[in-house]
Amino acid sequence: MSFLSILTYFIGGYTTLVLALYMLSSVLPVAGFAARTLAAYISLIICAIYGAVASIILRILGREQIAQWxxxxxxxxxxxxxxxxxxxxxxxNRYLETVRPAVFIGNHQTELDVLMLGCMFPKYCSVTAKKALKNVPFLGWFMSLSGTIFIDRKNSKDARGAMAGAAKEIQERKQSVYMFPEGTRSYSKEPDLLPFKKGAFHLAVQAGVPIVPVVVANYSHVLYIKGLTFKSGKIPMKVLDPISTVGLKSEDVDELTRSTRELMLKEMVALTQKVRNKPIEVPATSGDGVVRASGAEATLS
Incomplete structure (x- = not known):
């Protein structure tokens, strides 16, 4: 049996399974979770292949900066x-179109945030990644071809040192970046933020570019993995006013991180209130919500 035949059978079987699960979802809600999860994975694979091809073509044309877009x-x-x-x-105010370069930051809820990036990602912007990923087959190649800004954390003692090379790239290429200061997914059922790491803020200060916060309403009503919930829906997200870093120094990063997190949490709660049409209290924060990092270790003060 040829590779093409195997591929055809796989695609046909996969599609049939997804459709069958969608049909079952009206009587068995967990089937809807399975159907959308499988549909999301195959969509991601298709776009990864498309992205690799597009990156090569755009690289040849000298337009690799819009590959991720x-x-x-x-x-x-x-x-x-x-x-x-x-x-x-x-x-x-069309900040996504007019502010460049900048460090865009957002709250990180689940794997569905990949789709969030798909909906809002501005042109001439890229994600950031650990430099160690640069040599990983396929993934690293795509990242390199599409203009990913790599951060060398391994050979740096602190966040400030790790961001030095990335800051230089942002200035030279006028390339914006998108980062999740929480560092990992929260999977929270209610609007809340994990403590912020300072890397994105060090990067913005060193590059001398504004921080543009992007806040997404809590969407556990659409995707809540612990409850096996995955439904269709439209999730609102808001681009906040840019925060200038002009004149700021490394010693200002702690306060910048704290105040930005506080602002984003309030906006996240307000946006979620509109979705749910009921009042929600702003969650209390332990400490100041800033992670203190030194080398490979990080602790919350």
């Missing part, structure tokens, strides 16, 4: 068709 947009439309999930971007 075009891949993100493809994922947005495919996910809307296969899962019925999308994000509504609220950006009345």
């Amino acid at each position: 075009t891949t993100a947009r493809a994922f947005k439309y495919i996910m809307a068709a296969t899962t019925g999930v999308t994000f509504e971007v609220i950006d009345p």
